[in-house]
Amino acid sequence: MANGSRQAAWEFFGAELKRRRENAGITQAELGARVFVSGGYIGQFEQAIRKPQLDVAQRIDEILQTDGFFERLWKKLIRDQRYTEYFAEVVELERLATEICEFAPAVVPGRLQTREYAQAVFLAGNPFATDEYIEELVKGRMDRAKLLKDATRPVYWVILHETVLRIPVGGPAVMAHQLDHILALMQERKVLVQVLPFAAGAHPEMGKLMWLMEFEDAPPTVYTEAVRSGNLVDEPMVVKRTRAAYDRLRAAALSPEASLALIESAAEDFRRCASTT
Incomplete structure (x- = not known):
């Protein structure tokens, strides 16, 4: 479903919610209290600003x-073939976030991936x-990457384990380009990246991908x-813990300046390897 038609469908969801709520003689605040959200949330659902869980x-x-x-309509709208069912809701939420903090233990985060890197990842998982x-999956990932180009983009802070810099996903040339892309985003101040080096040893979230998302309301x-x-x-x-x-990971990671230097070094290593093959 195209973005425009998806938005129109969510507007229908909101309009139906408003019509049926008013027919029942219930205010936004009253409905919100009974479904355990605020009345303001109900208003945002009705205006298609937010999507309910x-x-x-x-x-x-x-x-x-x-x-x-509304359950049937939600399931029809929230599904997107480019995203697994459990992830589609996350994609909706990240578009509303004011701040995203992410820890990536093994793979470059989707928002930072180049087309070639994403293709290699999807091919590995879907041989x-x-x-x-594969192209549909890659397109979905590239659409998510557009988030960082928006004027209203969230504050985005990423901690990459050094493993991410060393695994030659797609081969040396693809990795060199991928790391150059991350460096460009850092230099444009669209993302703040730190690297958790091998020397840091054990850490709180061994092997676990982790995001924290903050919202305005x-x-x-x-x-x-x-x-x-x-x-x-x-x-x-759970959020507090x-x-x-994440704060402990941040404290153990290299500074942004040292991280940039390590990423530059890793990119150059891959470039040299690519030139000799």
């Missing part, structure tokens, strides 16, 4: 007695897929990922 859509159905209408399928959210699954939570204690773990 699935459990909120299900509670709206229950309160308005709409026989699963029997058609070229058309919503609680902060944590996203973690495992094999073929993801976990998106806004429970305050994850923030503490």
Whole structure:
């Protein structure tokens, strides 16, 4: 579904929510209280500014007695073939975030990936897929990368484990280009990157991809990922503990200046390797 038609569909969701809420004689504040969000949230759902989570859509159905209408519509709209079902909601949320902090233990984060790097990652995970399928996945990833070009882009802070700089995804030439791309984004001050070096040893989140997202008018959210699954939570204690773990990673990482120098060195190593093959 194209972005324009998706937005129109969410506007339909919001218009239906408003119509059915008003027909039931319930205010935004009253509905919000009964589905455990603020009245302001309900207003943003109705204006298609925000997309509700699935459990909120299900509670709206229950309160308005709409026989699963909003749940079915949510499932139809939130699905995007470019993203797995568990990740599609995260993509919606990252567009609304004012700050994103991410730790990448093994792979360059999607927002920072070049087309060639993304293609190599998807081919590794889908060795029997058609070229058309891989291209659709790559297009989705490149669409996410546009977030960093927006004037209203979030503050984006990334910690890369040194492993990310050393695995030759796609080969030396692709890696050199990928690291050059990260360096350019750093120099343009579109992202702040630190590297957690091998010398740091054990760290709080060994092997775990981790995001923290902050919003202007919503609680902060944590996203973690495992094999073929993801976990998106806004429970305050979980967010607090994850923030503490991220702060420890940040303290153990190299400074932005030292990180830039290490990334430059790794890019040059890959460039030399590419020139000799």
